[in-house]
Amino acid sequence: MARHISEKLAQKLDNLPGAPGCYQMHNADGKVIYVGKAIVLRNRVRSYFHASANHNAKTQALVDEIADISWWVTKTELEALILENELIKRYRPRYNIRLKDDRAYPYIKVTWQEDFPKVLVVRRMSKDGGRYFGPYTSSRACYQTLDALRRVFPYLDCDREITGKDARPCLYYHIKLCGGPCIGVQNREEYRATVRQLMQFLEGDSDSVLKQLEEQMGRAAENLQFELAARYRDRLLAAQRIAEQQKIISTAQEDVDYIALAQDTRTNDTAVQVFMVRHGRLIGRDNYILEGADVVQVFEANGESQQVASDGASGATPALRGALVGAFIQQFYDNAAFIPPLILVEAMPRDRTVLEQWLTERRSMKVELRVPKRGDKVKLMDLARENAAEFLRLQQAERAADTHRQTEAVAELQAALQLERPPARIECYDISTLQGTNTVGSMVVFVKGAPAKQYYKRFKITGKGGQGEPDDFASMREVLRRRFRRLVEEPADVTDPGKKAREGDETWRIAPDLVIVDGGKGQLGIAVEVLKELGVFGQFPVVGLAKREEEVYRPGIGDPQWLRRGSEALHLVQRIRDEAHRFGITYHRNLRSKEQIRSRLDDIPGIGPTRRKAIMAAFDGDIERVKAASLEELMAVPGVTRKVAEALKAGL
8 A cells, every 4th residue: 555544544455345436535524525436346446555656746635635435336337327326416526627616507498398388598308397498508508599489489578477368568668678478469379380490490400490481471471460570580590590500511411529628637627518510500608617637537447547647748638538537427417408419529538438327317318428520520620629728828817917916915915004015815794684683694715805605604693782772892802702712712622522513613813914994993993902902912913894985904003094096905904895895795685684584473373483494495495475375385384284374374
């Protein structure tokens, strides 16, 4: 073995099974830091600890951090792949290759299960009978797409119950963005036909949609419905303009995805480009960033564990590129609304057979992975690779510009406040309250000029500041005492099971380079008082930021200081203050909302904590849905009898 390991870990390595499965690697705190799959668990997991393993720096860091391992045996490698996907989504391990922010990608949803479907932008797919398109890389791309298509295929954008008997339509009907089914201008079949055309267009089948619009225009003209014919003519022209933007790639009318990547081997930054061809037309492209791509992939070939690494000069080896493509496919198509029958990749993953089997199961039809060898497909793959490289270059340029601005802002702030060293870690504190109720404090942290959300803290005020009349000074005193007491006190005894509140949270023990309290002289005075009380005053600078004109107050100096208008230093301080305010307000609103819901239900006879929790879970925490529910819907909640349901209806 390459490193000294504990007796417990050595025993587990000796008892690994020779079967396919999934494995988890844990650090000393028990946190999952890596998830992997293997054809032979024993060979794969033990290979991390071999003395001959030629790990890169990050993989070695992973190995050094492993304190424990656990595993699941599966019947097949396909089951292992599915389980690996679920575990990566659940734990988000820091050492796994991850599709950046994949959980946040938006989709266009058509509620096709309804008589009069609506078209929405959502963040999650569910098995509710709706039709989903995407994912898109940004909600802006979704809305831009819908804005263009709605002018061609008007659809509903309201919560009305459609009976066709409304007295008047909404504004969208008058500006020709809705067909007016609410007033009977469109019946159910006509409206659904329009939405069906929209879905066909989203699927890339623009030719058949254009033909349908042309036929509709012709029929209207034959029936002397010239106003309707003109409307179809306008829609046809708009649809043709959109279709012209879709480049014709192939006359074979095939559905194909092209996946190419670009990697900077100096930084291991990796971008992926997906070209989507539907019915032979290139209808769109999406860019993605892979995080954690600098962890060397370990895989098995011919029963032996091998290392895949970058060859440095010419970039990633084909094996590494294949491993990255495979990791991307697992995560991208796990969330994709549509999987084409053919996926062309620039490098083939080693577990091609398993991936094809998994994709086939998800699509319910055969899916093939292939590397293009000749002709137009190779040219389009080259174009996708060039686009991936350009996207990566732009991302790096933007990051470099942001880093430069942040560094400049920190340096300016150091000079303006005459600090001894650059304030690499800045902590800002704010108090949020409304008439003295649900008072909370927020602590936000900026590191090197950028928000470090993993260090944010929030405080529910329990002392004088949170009782009765609002007292911002008392609240700030409580927040600062609770924060800086943990900076100076001895670490919690981790052997004592009764001390679990903050054992192991060493972030409290990181000293700031600058403390900002939101407020003028008064709040600054409270901060100085607390820091002196705890014996840390003078160890780091502290300032107060007044809200009215954003003047800065420093201890012992009567007159305020104004940072130069338009300077990077002022913009940084404003960003920090606004972030502290946003973070505190969000927490305050959540507490206030929960309290309002709790108080309204708790005042109703027969409803205690258990029933209240069951009711709110059944109606997704929406008190208005509870209020609008029928007796039968309320009685369907576990523990709610007819008597309780009647009391609930009367009470709300």
